[in-house]
Amino acid sequence: MNGYCTATYRCYDDKADFHKKALSIAVGLTVGSWTDLPEARKAEMEKHLGRVVSVEVHETDRPGERYADIRIAYPDINFSRDIPALLVTIFGKLSMDGRIKLTDIDVSGDFLTAFPGPKFGLEGVRELLGVHDRPLLMSIFKSVIGHDLDGLQEQFYKQALGGVDLIKDDEILFENPLTPLEKRVETCMEAARRASAQTGQKLLYAVNLTGPASKLAAQARKAISAGANALLLNVLAYGYDTLHELSSDPEVNIPIAAHPALAGALYPSPHYGIAAPVLLGKLMRLAGADLVLFPSPYGSVVMPKEENMAVKEALLHPLSTLRTSFPVPSAGIHPGLVPLILRDFGSDVVVNAGGGIHGHPLGTAAGGEAFRQAIAAALKGVPLAEAAGEPGHEPLRAAIDAWGVKEA
Amino acid sequence: MNGYCTATYRCYDDKADFHKKALSIAVGLTVGSWTDLPEARKAEMEKHLGRVVSVEVHETDRPGERYADIRIAYPDINFSRDIPALLVTIFGKLSMDGRIKLTDIDVSGDFLTAFPGPKFGLEGVRELLGVHDRPLLMSIFKSVIGHDLDGLQEQFYKQALGGVDLIKDDEILFENPLTPLEKRVETCMEAARRASAQTGQKLLYAVNLTGPASKLAAQARKAISAGANALLLNVLAYGYDTLHELSSDPEVNIPIAAHPALAGALYPSPHYGIAAPVLLGKLMRLAGADLVLFPSPYGSVVMPKEENMAVKEALLHPLSTLRTSFPVPSAGIHPGLVPLILRDFGSDVVVNAGGGIHGHPLGTAAGGEAFRQAIAAALKGVPLAEAAGEPGHEPLRAAIDAWGVKEA
Structure with a gap:
């Protein structure tokens, strides 16, 4: 997604509603709250709102054990173009929220422009x-x-x-x-x-x-x-x-x-x-x-x-x-x-x-x-x-x- | 131990000889090798050698599962007085060596002198x-x-x-x-x-x-x-x-x-x-x-x-x-x-x-x-x-x- 950096998480939980969890990540780690916002404010805030890209739920071999691969897109506009800001946004607080692992990151083209990458x-x-x-x-x-x-x-x-x-x-x-x-x-x-x-x-x-x-x-x-x-x-x-x-x-x-x-x-x-x-x-x-x-x-x-x-x-x-x-x-x-x-x-x-x-x-x-x-x-x-x-x-x-x- | 920073690890392994493992950590992360050294060289190198402080082996509730709490003392002389050097010494390579968690650190009085600590x-x-x-x-x-x-x-x-x-x-x-x-x-x-x-x-x-x-x-x-x-x-x-x-x-x-x-x-x-x-x-x-x-x-x-x-x-x-x-x-x-x-x-x-x-x-x-x-x-x-x-x-x-x- 243009203008968004996307993070993928593997999230283990035997009971959670993973779709609800994904939404709470997308909102909680960006604008904070969404449903209570007045409509006019929503229009202004939309560009700051995280998006749920996908939620794939899987069962494991262990009875009752489930996990989900959740992808969330974070608007570039929310963080400065440095790796500490990216990591703190996508996995700062979230890293402490139960059994969750950061499994992938796809940075946007815009974010990339701040990184010359390897010199050689x-x-x-x-x-x-x-x-x-x-x-x-x-x-x-x-x-x-x-x-x-x-x-x-x-x-x-x-x-x-x-x-x-x-x-x-x-x-x-x-x-x-x-x-x-x-x-x-x-x-x-x-x-x-x-x-x-x-x-x-x-x-x-x-x-x-x-x-x-x-x-x-x-x-x-x-x-x-x-x-x-x-x-x-x-x-x-x-x-x-x-x-x-x-x-x-x-x-x-x-x-x-x-x-x-x-x-x-x-x-x-x-x-x-x-x-x-x-x-x-x-x-x-x-x-x-x-x-x-x-x-x-x-x-x-x-x-x-x-x-x-x-x-x-x-x-x-x-x-x-x-x-x-x-x-x-x-x-x-x-x-x-x-x-x-x-x-x-x-x-x-x-x-x-x-x-x-x-x-x-x-x-x-x-x-x-x-x-x-x-x-x-x-x-x-x-x-x-x-x-x-x-x-x-x-x-x-x-x-x-x-x-x-x-x-x- | 004066002049040493001590690290404690919890190490899970169902088969390992934990005492041998402790020794290999103490030697491998300090002088590299010990038993092959000539006696005269040992005398010079002894101040750089890590020490096994203790090895406590425990069984868990799961049949066959064992872990050990291993304490190793690292000579201050081996690393500069900064946290990156301390962490890389005690848990750099070791962090990648099987199921092992760093559970405690006790720094020496000497090491501490480089740290004014909280200003307020x-x-x-x-x-x-x-x-x-x-x-x-x-x-x-x-x-x-x-x-x-x-x-x-x-x-x-x-x-x-x-x-x-x-x-x-x-x-x-x-x-x-x-x-x-x-x-x-x-x-x-x-x-x-x-x-x-x-x-x-x-x-x-x-x-x-x-x-x-x-x-x-x-x-x-x-x-x-x-x-x-x-x-x-x-x-x-x-x-x-x-x-x-x-x-x-x-x-x-x-x-x-x-x-x-x-x-x-x-x-x-x-x-x-x-x-x-x-x-x-x-x-x-x-x-x-x-x-x-x-x-x-x-x-x-x-x-x-x-x-x-x-x-x-x-x-x-x-x-x-x-x-x-x-x-x-x-x-x-x-x-x-x-x-x-x-x-x-x-x-x-x-x-x-x-x-x-x-x-x-x-x-x-x-x-x-x-x-x-x-x-x-x-x-x-x-x-x-x-x-x-x-x-x-x-x-x-x-x-x-x-x-x-x-x-x-």
């Missing part, structure tokens, strides 16, 4: 790296707390040597005396240059932006001055608006990777919270994340497959002029999962690994190589077990021996 | 109003969207006439052309002065602070220049750090009321999220909220009684030099509930009503009067039914006829 996006990140024909490979620092600059540099260099495209800070590495932001950027970018001289490929290092919310932009500028070429942000700890402002800042001219820290407090319950495709998909992209990490359906920290595909869809589907965000399904990834990842995500995905690189039997560099070999094989449709037998593919072979293969 | 707090708000001997009364605008300044002023004046102490904006009132922030403040404060001349009592008006996160401090200053004497903030839409920074800002020299919008996405599930006493209690106070609104156990938007009392406790218990935050149990409150509220909260509570004031059969002003009469009666231990019969108590009588009484 999927294509922009590919441009920076000069890689267009394959999934990217990201690796995560293993242990960082209590390590000094030399330790970090060594770890960085080993990861980079294996041919990874991006390396991200651990999200729990905050400003600290051992590896302060600027020094860390200088040290790691130096390691990146040394590794690039060896591998002949470019590398992005996403440094973790932390500290007081109002200082993040200044910290980002510091990091950029020190040579940073990407940022990592724990978006949910700061709110989407902080990401929106950072990504809209002309001086923040490097990609931003959104970390899903705290997301598990919001998306997994069937009855409460905000569904992952909204939380980690639509809103992250709207707020301007160039890359979005989220729990994969394969590994140690799991999200159901269907939900995962909906997150991907939210990051990649055409939406006005908004760039797409690179999907980064994460956690518990090893080379043997690469064929599955490519089957589900296609080539426009970042394969992201921590333990699957650092824990490689032949060492960290071999860990990266094993992933690159797995990616190359999967792209050609060669089964990994077969590819592992090819000359020079010892890293892939050792990875498969250690962790196995799940062919698509 | 309960006592400060009482000082500003000159009211020390009774619960306060807050009223909420009814319909605000689509109304102009005259409409707002009229509504404000009527609410104020009934003897309320605080009036808060609707949390869904954002910056808009009909009632922009500064004009709204001027208009409502003018109505407050007119009403005060009638009632002889002071009044705080909490104006809703909205818009881009980085502009909130400037908006607050604008509101203060225009005469605002209190602020309302949708804290969870912006993140705790935004409240922390606002409340620490010397120029923001008026009380801040924290609205719980979006909290229902986080606290109600037994298996996921962040428990209300942490979400709306400890963290709101730590971040500096002078008043905290939360769903009451009585009304339309319900929170279980026990949880409600734990929120109150978190706002009021002695904690270093931190001021206490005024508890404001909200939603569905009418005068007949006042004895219950006072039984549960004592006198240090803000009785907060919307429909219970505006919907009064004798009008908005009588709505406020009915509450004040109910509060006076409850303080004296006079049953409301009896008090309603006293001369001049028509407002209370009409309220009881409309909504009934629940004596404590």
Whole structure:
């Protein structure tokens, strides 16, 4: 609906009249009251009134349990064009009103105009790296707390040597005396240059932006001055608006990777919270994340497959002029999962690994190589077990021996 | 534990070895790995290592279902002294690791030193109003969207006439052309002065602070220049750090009321999220909220009684030099509930009503009067039914006829 942002809720209630409930949401969260208004006032207020778009009632397998998918359209005129205003309008008070989960948001074209979206996006990140024909490979620092600059540099260099495209800070590495932001950027970018001289490929290092919310932009500028070429942000700890402002800042001219820290407090319950495709998909992209990490359906920290595909869809589907965000399904990834990842995500995905690189039997560099070999094989449709037998593919072979293969 | 912030989790798993899980949290979210470290390195790293404080395993009524309350202490040295860093450390990745809920946080004395806490707090708000001997009364605008300044002023004046102490904006009132922030403040404060001349009592008006996160401090200053004497903030839409920074800002020299919008996405599930006493209690106070609104156990938007009392406790218990935050149990409150509220909260509570004031059969002003009469009666231990019969108590009588009484 033009001029309206639409929210979809899944609402569990064994007794409620869902149609009545939908109407009370549409009125209660907009004009407050409607039926008591004089007719003349109704004419004036109509443009502020929420609309019930649809109410679908379902029975579940449990006797007597029912839920409804309710869609409500909220007039743009009621709220400012920022994510806090949108969320407070559609799910502020309502989130506390029984078993109700926010399952979808469709913002209006007008609302969208306030959001430049990802500054680089999927294509922009590919441009920076000069890689267009394959999934990217990201690796995560293993242990960082209590390590000094030399330790970090060594770890960085080993990861980079294996041919990874991006390396991200651990999200729990905050400003600290051992590896302060600027020094860390200088040290790691130096390691990146040394590794690039060896591998002949470019590398992005996403440094973790932390500290007081109002200082993040200044910290980002510091990091950029020190040579940073990407940022990592724990978006949910700061709110989407902080990401929106950072990504809209002309001086923040490097990609931003959104970390899903705290997301598990919001998306997994069937009855409460905000569904992952909204939380980690639509809103992250709207707020301007160039890359979005989220729990994969394969590994140690799991999200159901269907939900995962909906997150991907939210990051990649055409939406006005908004760039797409690179999907980064994460956690518990090893080379043997690469064929599955490519089957589900296609080539426009970042394969992201921590333990699957650092824990490689032949060492960290071999860990990266094993992933690159797995990616190359999967792209050609060669089964990994077969590819592992090819000359020079010892890293892939050792990875498969250690962790196995799940062919698509 | 000195030098450690402690987190408590409730963790549901029918098969897990909870002691092993606790250890993996303590190590995994701090130093990353431990048993493989050389002894010399262990000595250096020990100060960064998380500690398992306790693991209590419980069986539930459902056959085979088990959960554990796990307490982990995280060394302060690992994270910066801000709430995003604390939350990302203790519940960033972990929130996505199965059925786990963050049920408590105890921050260290050192961590606390970075938090001035509420600038006014309960006592400060009482000082500003000159009211020390009774619960306060807050009223909420009814319909605000689509109304102009005259409409707002009229509504404000009527609410104020009934003897309320605080009036808060609707949390869904954002910056808009009909009632922009500064004009709204001027208009409502003018109505407050007119009403005060009638009632002889002071009044705080909490104006809703909205818009881009980085502009909130400037908006607050604008509101203060225009005469605002209190602020309302949708804290969870912006993140705790935004409240922390606002409340620490010397120029923001008026009380801040924290609205719980979006909290229902986080606290109600037994298996996921962040428990209300942490979400709306400890963290709101730590971040500096002078008043905290939360769903009451009585009304339309319900929170279980026990949880409600734990929120109150978190706002009021002695904690270093931190001021206490005024508890404001909200939603569905009418005068007949006042004895219950006072039984549960004592006198240090803000009785907060919307429909219970505006919907009064004798009008908005009588709505406020009915509450004040109910509060006076409850303080004296006079049953409301009896008090309603006293001369001049028509407002209370009409309220009881409309909504009934629940004596404590």
